[in-house]
Amino acid sequence: MRSSSALLASALFLVPSNSALFGAALPKIDLPPDSPVVLLSADYGESNEMPRGGAMLLDVHAALSLRNTSQRKISGITLLVTAQDVTPGGKGSVTVTSLAVGPQETFPVRIDLRLLRPLQASSGVPVQISLDGVLFDDLSFYGPDKLSSRRTLTLSEWEARRDRRYFKSVLAAGGPDKLRREMLQSLTHQADRPSLDVEVVRGARATNFEPEKQVQFAFLSLPDSPVEPMGGMARIAGNEARAPRLEVKNRSDRAIRYLEVGWILQDRSGREFLAGSVPAELNLAPGQKSQILGDATLKFPQLGGQPLGIEGMTGFVSSVEFADGGVWIPTRTDLDAPRLQRVVAASDEEQRLAQIYRRKGLPALIAELNKF
Amino acid sequence: MRHPAPEKIALFAGDDLGRWQHWRVARHVARCAGCRDEVQALRVAGVQLRELTAELYNLPAELPKSLNWNRLAQEMTGNIRVGLAAGEAIALFDKPSRIKHRLGWNAALVLLGATAVFAVAFWTSLPPQQAEHLRASLQRIRTERIGTLVHSAPAPASEDVILEASSSSIQVRENGRAMSLIPHSDGATVSVSIDGSAGVRFVDADTGQVTTNQVYYAQQ
Numbered sequence: 001m002r003s004s005s006a007l008l009a010s011a012l013f014l015v016p017s018n019s020a021l022f023g024a025a026l027p028k029i030d031l032p033p034d035s036p037v038v039l040l041s042a043d044y045g046e047s048n049e050m051p052r053g054g055a056m057l058l059d060v061h062a063a064l065s066l067r068n069t070s071q072r073k074i075s076g077i078t079l080l081v082t083a084q085d086v087t088p089g090g091k092g093s094v095t096v097t098s099l100a101v102g103p104q105e106t107f108p109v110r111i112d113l114r115l116l117r118p119l120q121a122s123s124g125v126p127v128q129i130s131l132d133g134v135l136f137d138d139l140s141f142y143g144p145d146k147l148s149s150r151r152t153l154t155l156s157e158w159e160a161r162r163d164r165r166y167f168k169s170v171l172a173a174g175g176p177d178k179l180r181r182e183m184l185q186s187l188t189h190q191a192d193r194p195s196l197d198v199e200v201v202r203g204a205r206a207t208n209f210e211p212e213k214q215v216q217f218a219f220l221s222l223p224d225s226p227v228e229p230m231g232g233m234a235r236i237a238g239n240e241a242r243a244p245r246l247e248v249k250n251r252s253d254r255a256i257r258y259l260e261v262g263w264i265l266q267d268r269s270g271r272e273f274l275a276g277s278v279p280a281e282l283n284l285a286p287g288q289k290s291q292i293l294g295d296a297t298l299k300f301p302q303l304g305g306q307p308l309g310i311e312g313m314t315g316f317v318s319s320v321e322f323a324d325g326g327v328w329i330p331t332r333t334d335l336d337a338p339r340l341q342r343v344v345a346a347s348d349e350e351q352r353l354a355q356i357y358r359r360k361g362l363p364a365l366i367a368e369l370n371k372f
Numbered sequence: 373m374r375h376p377a378p379e380k381i382a383l384f385a386g387d388d389l390g391r392w393q394h395w396r397v398a399r400h401v402a403r404c405a406g407c408r409d410e411v412q413a414l415r416v417a418g419v420q421l422r423e424l425t426a427e428l429y430n431l432p433a434e435l436p437k438s439l440n441w442n443r444l445a446q447e448m449t450g451n452i453r454v455g456l457a458a459g460e461a462i463a464l465f466d467k468p469s470r471i472k473h474r475l476g477w478n479a480a481l482v483l484l485g486a487t488a489v490f491a492v493a494f495w496t497s498l499p500p501q502q503a504e505h506l507r508a509s510l511q512r513i514r515t516e517r518i519g520t521l522v523h524s525a526p527a528p529a530s531e532d533v534i535l536e537a538s539s540s541s542i543q544v545r546e547n548g549r550a551m552s553l554i555p556h557s558d559g560a561t562v563s564v565s566i567d568g569s570a571g572v573r574f575v576d577a578d579t580g581q582v583t584t585n586q587v588y589y590a591q592q
Contacts, residue, residue, distance in 0.1 A: 055549075086550070087533070088546070089589065090546060090551065090588065092585065093584075097584065099581070116550040199535065199537075200535040260565075294567070348582040352581070352582045355575040
C-alpha cells in the first residue's frame with residue numbers, strides 16, 4: 001500500500017500537469033460595435049496549457065458561433081489573430097470563404113491555435129482575436145482591412161462563382177454521371193498534387209552557403225490574361241529561392257492596381273511544384289510596363305526526406321485587380337493546361353464541393369449547386 | 373639516416389648511457405658502419421688509456437704515492453658528465469624552437485586525433501537536421517573569417533522572425549517563441565507569398581467550411 005502510494009506520487013510528479021485554460025489565459029475576442037457579425041458563443045472545450053521544458057505550451061481550441069446581423073448575405077470573413085506578448089513580429093489570420101450566410105443566420109468559425117511562450121511571460125491575455133473584414137454577396141466589404149482581406153475574399157468569391165458556374169454547366173450538359181466523374185477527377189487531383197513545406201525569411205539575402213545562381217523565369221502564356229510577363233529572374237541557392245524580379249506589361253485597356261504571379265519551381269529530377277506567389281501593388285496604366293521586385297527568401301527544407309535542389313522556374317499570372325475594382329482570374333480552360341493542372345491547387349469552392357460529394361454523395365452536391 | 377650526437381657515441385662506447393638511450397644508440401650502431409667504427413675506435417682508445425694509466429700507476433718515485441688514481445678517474449668521469457650535460461643544456465638553449473616545435477607537433481597530433489574522434493562521434497550522433505544546421509553555421513563562420521565564398525551573405529537580422537508553412541501547421545517563430553495555427557483537417561494546401569505571408573488552406577473536418585489560416589510579418 002505504501003509503495004503503491006509512493007509510485008502514484010512519483011507518477012504525478014513526473015507527468016507534466018495539463019490544465020484547462022481559465023480567465024486571462026483565454027483569447028480576448030474584440031468585435032467593433034457596428035460589426036455585421038456578433039459573437040453568440042465561444043467554446044474552448046479542449047483548450048489547455050502545459051509546461052514543456054522551460055516554456056509553457058498553450059493549446060487553444062476555439063469554436064466560435066457568429067451571427068450575421070446585417071441585411072446582406074455574407075460570403076466570407078477574416079479574423080485577425082495576434083499574440084503580442086509571444087510573437088510581436090508576426091500575426092495570424094483565419095479566413096472562411098465560400099459562405100452563404102443569410103441575415104440573422106449563424107455560422108461557426110473554428111480556430112486551433114498553439115502558443116509556445118516562456119514560463120516567465122506576462123500574465124496578460126496571450127491571444128487577441130479581432131475582425132479584419134467581411135465580404136458580402138454583392139461584393140461590398142466591411143472591416144479595417146489591415147490584411148488586405150477585401151482583395152483576398154473578393155478573389156476567392158470570383159473563383160467560387162467561376163467554379164460553381166462550371167460544375168452547373170457540367171451537370172446541365174452531361175447529367176449527374178458527368179458531374180460524378182468531374183468530382184472524382186478533382187478528388188484525385190487534390191490527392192496527387194505535390195505539396196511542399198516552406199519557410200519565408202524576410203529580406204532578400206541568401207541564408208545558406210551553396211553557390212548562388214541567377215535563373216531566368218519561363219512563362220506560361222494565358223491567352224486572356226490582361227498582363228503579359230516580359231521576363232524575369234530569381235536567385236537560387238540550393239533549396240532557397242529569393243529576390244524574384246519580374247517585368248510585366250499591361251496589355252488590357254484598364255489600369256491595374258494589383259497583380260499576382262504564380263511561381264512554379266522545378267527540381268533536379270524534373271518535378272514541378274507551386275512554390276508560392278509574387279504579388280505586387282502597383283499603378284499600371286494600359287500598355288505600360290513595370291518591374292516587380294520580391295524582398296523575401298523562400299526556403300524549402302525537404303521533400304520526402306530529400307533536400308530540394310531547384311533547377312528551373314516558371315511563372316504565370318494568377319490574378320489581377322483593376323483600378324476600377326474589377327478582377328481577373330484564369331478561366332477553367334486556362335487551368336486545364338497540363339502544367340498548371342498538375343501544380344495549381346483546386347479553388348476553395350472546388351475543394352468544398354468535392355468534400356460535399358465525398359461525404360454526402362451526389363444528391364447533396366447537386367442540391368448545393370442549385371442553392372446558387 | 374640520422375646519427376646520434378658524438379657525445380652519445382662516446383658515452384655508449386664507455387657504457388655510460390642510460391638503458392633507453394643505450395638501446396637506441398645500440399640499435400643505430402648495429403645498422404651504421406660509420407658509428408660502429410667510431411665506437412670501436414673510442415673503445416680501443418679507452419683500453420689504451422686504461423693500459424697507460426696502469427703503466428703510470430706502476431711508475432716508481434716520480435709520481436706521489438698518495439695519488440688516488442681511482443678517485444681521479446671518478447672525478448674525471450664526473451667532469452665529463454657535467455660537461456656533457458652543460459653541452460646539452462647549451463644545445464637546448466641554441467635550438468629552442470626545434471625542440472619546442474617537436475614537442476608542439478606531438479601535442480598537436482594527439483590533440484588533433486582526439487578532436488577528430490570526438491567530432492566524428494558527435495557528428496554521427498546528431499540528427500540529420502541538426503547536423504545540417506551545424507554545418508551551415510560552421511560554413512557561415514568560415515566565410516565570415518576567411519571570406520572565400522562568394523554569393524553568400526550572413527543571414528539578415530530580420531531572420532529572427534520566421535514564417536513556416538506545412539500541411540500540418542503554419543507558424544510565426546520569434547526568439548524561441550512561436551504561434552501556430554493548426555488546420556482542423558487532413559490534406560491541407562500550403563501557399564506562400566514573397567511579400568511575407570504563409571498560409572494553409574483546408575476544408576474543416578467538422579464544419580465543411582473552406583478555411584485558410586495565414587501568418588504574416590507584423591508590419592504588413
